Amino acid sequence: MRFNKLDLNLLVALDALLTEQSISRAAEKTHLSQSAMSNALARLREYFEDELLVQVGRKMEPTTRAQSLKDPVRDILVRVEASVTAQPQFIPAQSTRLFRLLISDYTLMTLVPHLQRLAYKQAPGVRFELRPQATQPQRALERGEADLLIIPKDFCSTSHPSELLFEETFCSVLWSESHLASGTLTEDRYMSAGHVVVQPGDGVALTDWFMQQSSIKRQAETSTFSFLSQASLVVGTHRIATMHRRLALLAARFLPIAIRDLPVPIPHMQQVVQWHQHRTTDPGLVWLRALLREAATAMDSPLPPGTPG
Incomplete structure (x- = not known):
């Protein structure tokens, strides 16, 4: 042609x-x-x-x-x-389609396990390729190199449609034996302490972005690329990590940490799923977006009886 x-x-x-x-x-x-x-x-x-x-x-x-x-x-x-x-229809139980998702390790630990469980129940042949979010992950979406992007609303592209999945709050995480874990964590104690912060690639974490907007300046003594690692990095120190609350609650299951409310104001995070504007009616992605909404609800619900893990 x-x-x-x-x-x-x-x-x-x-x-x-x-x-x-x-x-x-x-x-x-x-x-x-x-x-x-x-x-x-x-x-x-x-x-x-x-x-x-x-x-x-x-x-x-x-x-x-x-x-x-x-x-x-x-x-x-x-x-x-x-x-x-694009296929005219998507039959989950018969599909072996590969879905490529761009996600952070926060999403990997909190939302994706519920997505996997629900997807396996409906479509055991469906496969997932979970990719880390590099700088400007929107470019991979625009170039057709990823099917979906799960990202804070503040960072998503205005050129493509998106849908709110859930909201997240932030909290302070400390070593349970730290002197900061005793008494009230005031703003003065928070600001005078050293902090473990996340520096994801060449970008900026949402918590830092929020604090920059409010002119809040923390003393960053350790930086890491992983949201999940923050909790383990405060253990044995008097440092503070500002973490997503759901992720902090997961970490508290196996680490000696204390969780405290933030003494400084930070807005809630709105986590959205985004897709290419030309693929809005793709039947497979329509199914997957609905499953993500269901997974977001399941995050805060007890697992069904008999569910492994």
Whole structure:
């Protein structure tokens, strides 16, 4: 099929080349031979009258023209996939579909176990690929590299639809033998203590973002990439971790920690699920979003009788 004399099959090759910036890796990704991918690049160069990828040392780097094509080409392919390859119906009990979710370790520990239990009951053949949220996870969603993104509402993209799953509050977590665990944790005691904070990749944790908005400055003495690790890192110290309350309650089951209300004002976190605007009616994602709503309710309910664990 051609459009304005361009073989549309070449868009798949172009997308792979711009993503991988390597002929061999692009060929592997699209299941083509290297010679076929080299031929595709030659045809693309002729059509766009641009080198697109140029050799710089041992790497290939995109030209300015190639950079301007990267997102539009990916958007076209996402639209095609959503419109043409999407199945007209989704039968959970018969499906072996792979769902790719971008999540934090907070979501992994609190929400996802309930999602897995419910999904296994309805669709035992369905598979999940749980990926960590890197910097700008919205880009993976927009490029069709993830099916769903579960993220605080404050950080989600305004270009795609989202749905509120649940709200979360924050609390202070301390070693149970810390002097700070005795008596009232006042704002002065909180602010004068050292803190264990989360620094997720190149981004900022929501708690820090909230505190920055309120001009609250903590003494960060330990930083970690993991929300879950905060509780273990205060044990044996007089430091404080500001944690999601549900995660803190989970950690309290196996760590000698004390949980206290925060003496400083922090808004509730609104956790949402987000999906690509072109995949709103995808039957599989409609089912999965409904299951996520059910899992969010199950988080705060006792497990059904006979449930393992």
